[in-house]
Amino acid sequence: MSVRPWRDIVRRPSRRIMVGKVPVGGGAPIAVQTMTNTPTEDAAATIDQIRRCVEVGADIVRVSCPTVEATAAMGAICRASEVPIVADIHFHYKRALEAADAGAACLRINPGNIGSQERVREVVRAAKANGCSMRIGVNAGSLERHLLEKYGEPCPEALVESALEHMKMLQDEDFHEFKVSVKASDVFLAVAAYQGLSEVCDYPLHLGITEAGGLQGGTVKSSIGLGMLLWAGIGDTIRVSLSADPVEEVKVGYHMLKSLGIRARGVRVVSCPSCARQGFDVVKTVERLETALAHVTTELSLSVLGCVVNGPGEARETDIGITGGGGGKHMVYLSGVTSHHIDEPAMVDHIVSLVEKKAAEIEAAKAMTLLAAE
Structure with a gap:
């Protein structure tokens, strides 16, 4: 059940x-x-x-x-x-x-x-x-x-x-x-x-x-x-x-x-609508990420939250997450666990790199599973 x-x-x-x-x-x-x-x-x-x-x-x-x-x-x-x-x-x-x-x-x-x-x-x-x-x-x-x-x-x-x-x-x-x-x-x-x-x-x-x-x-x-x-x-x-x-x-x-959780293709982005609490420009960041990740067809999830109110909770439910912090340094989550900070200027490129790496890992695991089943 x-x-x-x-x-x-x-x-x-x-x-x-x-x-x-x-x-x-x-x-x-x-x-x-x-x-x-x-x-x-x-x-x-x-x-x-x-x-x-x-x-x-x-x-x-x-x-x-x-x-x-x-x-x-x-x-x-x-x-x-x-x-x-x-x-x-x-x-x-x-x-x-x-x-x-x-x-x-x-x-x-x-x-x-x-x-x-x-x-x-x-x-x-x-x-x-x-x-x-x-x-x-x-x-x-x-x-x-x-x-x-x-x-x-x-x-x-x-x-x-x-x-x-x-x-x-x-x-x-x-x-x-x-x-x-x-x-x-x-x-x-x-x-x-x-x-x-x-x-x-x-x-x-x-x-x-x-x-x-x-x-x-x-x-x-x-x-x-x-x-x-x-x-x-x-x-x-x-x-x-x-x-x-x-x-x-x-x-x-x-x-x-x-x-609806029926069928997935590519990166599922979870992002906040942004407000005065945001530590970075969420709207522009999501736009840049969606464009930069359009080529990724592997199913995985990415949370982009501007502050620490809902950020940690959402990040726990996604493969990769970014939460806005103070001083231009933002927290990166991997598999729901806090991992490291990233400076804002390098943030988008860094997240794209992490997503591509995660996608490659997922596809490699699929290939190994298929190979083992043969």
Whole structure:
């Protein structure tokens, strides 16, 4: 039994599918996804944006395929990408066929929006032939007319019913390699829809608050909605939808998962908001450290506290800590224990060096463990 049951997250059981080489659902790590915003026809620009997203941890990247020219570029894009590519398809089922043949690992498509069941059957054949999974993406802003007439407005029941209708079209073709999303810009609507869908199916769920807004507002809005769902154990992949560089979406996604203790990548910084007691400029120090430590992917923790009120307590819980002291000399903690003082001018470089050393030690220990297990 956990000694801290109040922070346990019990994930919703779901079946597992594969998006390329990435397992989704069935207890697999929650995957972080983003979407390119370059013209897909410009393969070089799209490949470069995908590369930058992968550098900060993107597991899956979605690419829009609205035209023949876009799907023509998909072959080069998929070959160049280190992570699976999801082809975003709307209405034009032939784009799905082309994208599957070009190497897309997953097709984001709503079967009911591409026409007849025969067209759905063609897409399923292409998906099976190319080892593609699919994502059904229901959106409150584009609900089917009959559901709007039935319910009067977008509501959780309408989103769930739409998802079930699309799911049935794939199930009727004996295709089950798909995940589902029921996104809305309204946080309460999205959360309620996901909660409802989680109760009536065991397919993996892709989480997102759609059209969330800019970097700051969208981060807050997405964190509230996705945080509620993730804390309840709902969700197998996430995408933070921001009007910002896709790289920022990935970073925010990892910060969410890290904050909930679900999945970590890189350095988790614990820092105070600063006040008149601070022995050094906490805000600028944290900014410099986050930039200087962006290349570290090993999971470890760093506390940066401006004074001795909460500093020692926080430092006891982190791998490395720094607490502000008097006279420009600050206390450094290693593994929660006081270690030595450091002068302020050398502080940032010194902390970066300690973090890099600790990361190397952690990776070496992992390697030894793997070697011993072989």
